[in-house]
Amino acid sequence: MQSSFFDDIPQSPIELAQGAVVLPRFVGDAMPSLYRALKEVVTAAPFRHLITPGGHKMSVGMTNCGSAGWVSDASGYRYSKQDPMTGNQWPNLPDCFLELAQSAAAAAGYAQFETDACLINQYRVGAKLSMHQDRDEGGLEQPIVSVSLGLPATFLFGGLERTNPTRKILLEHGDVVVWGGPSRLCFHAVNAIQSGVHPDLGPRRLNLTFRKAV
Numbered sequence: 485m486q487s488s489f490f491d492d493i494p495q496s497p498i499e500l501a502q503g504a505v506v507l508p509r510f511v512g513d514a515m516p517s518l519y520r521a522l523k524e525v526v527t528a529a530p531f532r533h534l535i536t537p538g539g540h541k542m543s544v545g546m547t548n549c550g551s552a553g554w555v556s557d558a559s560g561y562r563y564s565k566q567d568p569m570t571g572n573q574w575p576n577l578p579d580c581f582l583e584l585a586q587s588a589a590a591a592a593g594y595a596q597f598e599t600d601a602c603l604i605n606q607y608r609v610g611a612k613l614s615m616h617q618d619r620d621e622g623g624l625e626q627p628i629v630s631v632s633l634g635l636p637a638t639f640l641f642g643g644l645e646r647t648n649p650t651r652k653i654l655l656e657h658g659d660v661v662v663w664g665g666p667s668r669l670c671f672h673a674v675n676a677i678q679s680g681v682h683p684d685l686g687p688r689r690l691n692l693t694f695r696k697a698v
């Protein structure tokens with residue numbers, strides 16, 4: 485993948501819906517510290533493919549950091565203070581993650597963003613996430629901050645009903661999406677990742693999703 489000199493420079497926000505904003509290339513200079521922290525987190529709590537309550541193995545590999553982590557198994561979707569794979573607490577939320585999430589939330593109009601949970605999604609080529617709402621959180625008054633890294637993805641952002649029309653946005657390396665307030669429960673999805681190789685992250689997309697779980 486060719487990158488150009490101006491690829492990493494933050495650009496003007498794009499409003500997706502009321503309360504929902506895309507911040508193109510927001511990560512900017514925070515990228516190297518993000519990589520280092522990510523490596524530590526995924527070493528302590530490796531990616532795994534969770535099983536949905538319906539018995540399907542998710543195509544996206546997942547792990548978490550923070551005081552609570554999102555998990556799924558036969559009994560349902562929920563937040564857990566422990567990694568069910570090891571029984572250990574999830575790795576702490578790195579300072580650079582929190583700083584990035586809070587500054588993105590503020591740039592999107594949400595001052596004083598509180599988060600206790602960061603879900604890390606790893607998409608290999610072909611992995612996708614079907615249409616869903618993020619509604620397992622106790623803290624629905626807080627927005628969601630979602631950071632895209634690596635290969636690009638087509639993100640679909642809809643309304644409060646599954647059948648509402650969707651907007652289609654290409655999310656690229658360093659982009660951040662924030663949705664909250666009237667958009668907090670909007671349906672969204674990620675289309676299957678197309679083949680490619682990112683210069684830093686290889687043939688994958690990573691996504692960090694910050695929420696207030698408890």
Ligand SMILES: O=C(O)CCC(=O)C(=O)O
Pocket residue numbers: 603605613618630632639672673674691693
């Ligand atoms: O990967 C993304 O951009 C979105 C992830 C997502 O919707 C989720 O983890 O609930």
Ligand SMILES: [Fe+2]
Pocket residue numbers: 616617618672
């Ligand atoms: Fe989601």
